[in-house]
Amino acid sequence: MHLIEKYSLETGVKIGKPELYEKFYPVPVSGKYITQYVEQGIQSMQYEYWEDVIELINPYLKQNDIKILNLNPSPVKSLDNLFQIEEKIDAGQLSYILKNSLLHFGETSFATDVAVMHDINLVALYSMSHRECLEPYWGNRSKQILFEPETDFPARCHKPSYSSTEVKKSINSIASEKIAGGILSLLGIDYKFDYETVFVGSLFVNKQVEVIPETIADVDFYPMSIRMDYHFNERNLVQQFSTTDKPINIITNKPISEAALLKIRKRIECIYYLIEDDENPAFIEKAKRFQIPFKLMSYMEKSKIQDKKLKYMDLAPIFKQKIADPKEIKELKNEDLSNLYYFSNKRVLNKGKIYLSKAGYDAGQAHESKDSPQKIVDSEDFWKELDCFKIVRKVS
Numbered sequence: 001m002h003l004i005e006k007y008s009l010e011t012g013v014k015i016g017k018p019e020l021y022e023k024f025y026p027v028p029v030s031g032k033y034i035t036q037y038v039e040q041g042i043q044s045m046q047y048e049y050w051e052d053v054i055e056l057i058n059p060y061l062k063q064n065d066i067k068i069l070n071l072n073p074s075p076v077k078s079l080d081n082l083f084q085i086e087e088k089i090d091a092g093q094l095s096y097i098l099k100n101s102l103l104h105f106g107e108t109s110f111a112t113d114v115a116v117m118h119d120i121n122l123v124a125l126y127s128m129s130h131r132e133c134l135e136p137y138w139g140n141r142s143k144q145i146l147f148e149p150e151t152d153f154p155a156r157c158h159k160p161s162y163s164s165t166e167v168k169k170s171i172n173s174i175a176s177e178k179i180a181g182g183i184l185s186l187l188g189i190d191y192k193f194d195y196e197t198v199f200v201g202s203l204f205v206n207k208q209v210e211v212i213p214e215t216i217a218d219v220d221f222y223p224m225s226i227r228m229d230y231h232f233n234e235r236n237l238v239q240q241f242s243t244t245d246k247p248i249n250i251i252t253n254k255p256i257s258e259a260a261l262l263k264i265r266k267r268i269e270c271i272y273y274l275i276e277d278d279e280n281p282a283f284i285e286k287a288k289r290f291q292i293p294f295k296l297m298s299y300m301e302k303s304k305i306q307d308k309k310l311k312y313m314d315l316a317p318i319f320k321q322k323i324a325d326p327k328e329i330k331e332l333k334n335e336d337l338s339n340l341y342y343f344s345n346k347r348v349l350n351k352g353k354i355y356l357s358k359a360g361y362d363a364g365q366a367h368e369s370k371d372s373p374q375k376i377v378d379s380e381d382f383w384k385e386l387d388c389f390k391i392v393r394k395v396s
Contacts, residue, residue, distance in 0.1 A: 004137050017138055018117050022099065023092030029083050032102055033067045034183070035115075036082075039107040040072060044128045044166040047107055048205040049176045054079050055371070056180035060189050066102065071111055105183055107171070108134055119143065121186040123179060127171035129160050145182035149173045168202065195341065195373065196395055199331040201387035204345045208388075210251075212350035212361070213237050219349060220244040227348075228252035229274055230358065234260045241267050255283035265290045272297055275318055277304075281311045288315060297321050299384065324386040332391065341373035343390040357385050 001009075008015050027033070039045045054068065058081050061068065068081055073088040089097070091114075098104055098114050103121035106112065112124045116136040126134060126148045136144055149160075149170035161170065175197040184191045209221045213228065213236035225248070226240055232254050241248060247269035250256070253276050261268075271287055273279075275298035287294045296318040298305050305318050312318060326332040332340075344356035347367070355361040356374055359382035365374050373392055376382060 001133070002135075002137060003133050015137075018113075020095045020114060020117060021092050022096045023090065025089060025093040025096050027069065027097055027100070028085070029067045029069055031065055031067070033069045033083075033100075034061075034103040034105065034187070035069045035071055035098060035101045035111070036104070037071045037106040037109050037111040039109060042128070042164050044161060044164055044169055045107045045125075045171060046169070047125055047171050047174065048169070049172065049200075051079065052176035053180045053183075054082060056177060056193060057183050060184055060191055064187070064189060066187070069097070069101070071097065103183060103186055105179070112136070116144075123147070123182045123186065125171060125174060125179070127160065127169070128164070128166075129162055143186065145186060147174045147179060147182070150175070172200065172205070192395075194395060195392035197390060198335060198340060198393050199329065199386075199389075199391040201345075201389050203387040204343075204390050207345050208347075210346055210348045211240055212348065213240060215351050216240055216243065217349040218243065220246065222246040223249065223269070225249040225251050225272075227358075228254065228256070230361075231350075238263050255280045255286075258286060261286065261290055261292065265292050268292050270295060274298065275305070275308055275312075276300065279308065279311075281315065284312065284315050295319065299323060321384070323380060324383040326383065329386075335393070337376060337378050339393060340376050341392050341394065342376050343373045343392065344385075345388045346385070357382060357388070359385070 004015060038050060062081060067083055069083050069085065071085055071094065094111060095114055098111065098120060099118045101120055103123065104111060104115035105123040107125045112122060115122050116139040119139045120143070122136065122144045124146050126146060131146060131148045135146055150173040177193050177196055181191065181193070209219055209224045211217045211219065211224065211226050212230045213226055213233045214231045216236055216239050220243065224246065226237055228237060229251055234257060238260055241264045247267055249269050249272065251272045251274065253274040271292055271294040273284060273294060273296050275296055284294060284296070294316065296312060296316050298318050299321050302320060305320055309318055326337060342356070346357060348355040348357065348361050350361065354367040355365065356367050359377035359379045360374060362381065363377050367374070376391065
């Protein structure tokens with residue numbers, strides 16, 4: 001039963017087409033525009049790949065002189081061709097803005113209801129409850145494209161969480177190119193995307209920078225990690241901390257001297273110590289004494305980690321890190337890896353060049369364009385970082 005039908009049944013009030021008093025609002029863009037509202041309250045309804053969607057549609061919108069107007073009362077991330085309402089608007093002003101919009105897109109919200117009232121083109125996302133309970137009750141269905149989480153279950157058999165929070169958000173399983181394609185098709189714009197999504201890692205949305213301390217990188221970004229496990233240089237480690245006032249993580253498989261730690265300890269966010277055959281508990285005891293946060297990690301076999309635990313039992317647990325096997329991942333097990341590419345949430349910096357991963361760095365694959373993915377590198381280092389990647393297939 002649709003939510004509005006339930007309200008009607010319980011109140012005894014007949015369902016009628018809604019009306020909303022309109023108030024003029026000086027829209028901060030001239031000419032044609034589409035609108036977006038990003039969910040900011042309910043965690044499980046917050047789609048995290050809107051930036052990817054906008055990057056896909058922007059070239060086509062610009063060709064047709066169409067701008068994007070974000071309706072959120074608080075600013076979202078600044079993106080090219082994305083304009084922002086600078087103040088909180090009321091329902092009447094929202095109605096005026098949407099009535100003159102070519103299309104509205106976003107998670108289901110009051111704005112989608114107003115868009116349906118005006119029967120404008122609509123692309124909406126549903127997640128925490130059945131779409132049939134909340135989907136548009138009015139409007140021309142040919143003007144509406146509605147998405148809900150991808151699932152292996154047959155149609156209508158997937159059970160939503162009904163929860164305001166989800167550890168692994170189901171809404172993020174909706175591929176960004178499908179949403180972008182829906183927007184462009186309703187606008188009557190021909191399009192062709194070069195890639196389609198195969199797999200998205202759980203950490204892909206969290207952007208990060210890693211610095212290999214062979215040289216000093218001129219970067220001021222948070223979060224940032226210094227990869228002492230890739231190249232151990234204490235002098236450059238200390239100097240790198242002077243390039244920013246933000247806290248920095250250190251990832252290392254070797255002990256760092258007391259002299260170096262004393263210089264930077266107040267700015268260390270966390271030390272991630274990789275336990276290997278040649279490890280040193282005294283280093284972690286020193287970090288604990290200096291009140292530096294730390295975590296113990298290891299890629300060794302479980303039996304070897306078990307042998308190490310006795311040395312660290314009074315310090316911290318050792319977290320075993322997984323090395324992904326593409327043959328055991330449902331999205332990848334039937335794919336020809338030689339035909340796959342990847343985007344990364346990482347930027348690995350070294351000697352003035354940018355890489356997308358440790359495997360890409362080892363292979364000498366410098367990153368040239370943020371819009372272009374790189375071919376995957378079938379190596380252990382690549383699969384260690386799989387959660388940081390979006391794997392895509394080239395569309396012929």
